[in-house]
Amino acid sequence: MKSALILVALTRIAFADEPVPAEPAPAPAPAPVPAPVPDATPEPIVVPPAPEPAPLPPPPVVPAPAPAPVSAPTTVTSHARSDDYYDRKRGIGMFHSSRLALGVLAGTEPNLMPGATPGVEGPKKDVVQGSLAFDGVFLGLPSSYGHFHGVEFSTGLRSEPIDFWAQFGTAVSLFNLGHGGAGSIRLGGSFGVGFNFAHEYAYIRGRAAAVIIPQLIDAELSAQWTPSSASSANYEERAIRISAWYRPGQGQRAFEAYVETIKRADAHADLHRELSAVGGGIGMTLF
């Protein structure tokens, strides 16, 4: 019934938008009848000239469509901006899709001679590595369960000993609480595969992010784990990073400071690519 009413209303609106039909032309005016003449000398009947046809009505005027209502200037409230900035489809931290970071790691690695056969657990030596990393996460595919799926990738370089990694996986938002205010939380996860100079591997990752100061500072705890069973070289690898982003303006650009710890080890022997290190660095979002 309600639908029918709406349909009727729409129909009426449609008619109102059509041109107004022209009114029918008025009938021609009858010829004037001469006034009766008093009885007098009969005079010849004068036939008056035929009246001019009545002028045609003016062509129908199609009313101009009503001008679109001019919306009143709206005020962008801080809440609206917050929602715009707080987009669930950005998978890094609370509000970011990518990060480019420069950092340094300091730790230990097995003290093995180059080319030496891997052996039992032995002495360690100090190692300092510089690192350049680029990460991206895009969550654009809504799931049937109210979450967002997407892809993530990470690549980067470390120095001394030189290492390169590239990994690619599927990311998903697991939990969202809040709309960008202080304490808003987002949990996410991902899994995928990758390689570095030590091994090929599969990994799982968890992310927990929170807003510290709305629209200004947010932070993320990210942990990635590769079990030895998912490593081509029997390494178990763990990487934990804590990042804080500072957003200086009103755009998407934010700057990052982070600390991280990385441990890559074989449980049964010393291998050349084992590493246990702690470090930190700075970064920025790109898009």
Added chain:
Amino acid sequence: MTYHLPRVAALSLALSLSLTSGAFASPLDGKLAQDGLGIEVGAIVQGGRSEFASNDAGLSPSSQGIVIRDRNGLSSRMVIGLLIAVAGAMAQVSPKSVESKSYVSGDYVVTETTTTYYSEAEKAQMREQTSKSIDGVFSTKFSDMELQLYSRDHFGVGESSGYKTNFYVGSGESIALESGFGFGVVDSIVDAGGTPTTVTYKYFGMPFRASVVAGPLRLALSYEWNWLKYGVPRADRLVHMDERGNAVVRTVSHPWHFDVSSIALGRVSLTAGVTAQQIRKTDYGYYLQAGVMF
């Protein structure tokens, strides 16, 4: 421990029929399990003569782990699409044909080898076909990526450690037909008469699956064609000592799986199934799986 497939199948069917009778509103949704797009994070338990067990040695490990499954998502499509792209690129640069002929010329045997490569037009056609194939992978109705991770050290108290993964894409309406590829390595340390024995399972092959929605349940029958089964000598399938003096045995099979699954309360994924390494034998394994869908 043995499990009888007909009994489990009958119970599953009876449960399915009772839930489809409409006598009460079911909290289970089989169609969501089949058609829904979501990622499952959960736990899996396997026992009996699962594919990780050795029928020849009579060893049945208890396996516990975590499972991550991307149903109808991008994971499987991306992996299979990447494989098609790599295969297409390799096919383009590989020789179209190689012909050799030998003949005697004086004191020498001369061998002439003629290698023919694909023309630029043929390469363009192959690129187009590859592109269409990848488009097809991303437009299929169904996809599935399932990763099972087992660990003796970090979670669970099972006897297995390793991983197994399958990637599917497929299509269909009332019956979904899916296929793809999979791989995995799982080793289990089982007590065999007081001797710890390592049962090693290796898988690289092609899974096939047919599934159907029956009311609140989804029924699936799958077969894993394990290419690594071929070439394993008989001696390796029996308990023997390796070079370190450990008791080891290799298990190989093309296992069949039949499982019943559903989504409970719109969020919880539940699966129960049986495994048969050989369809004609009565030694069956079972697996139970529960997870949360995101």
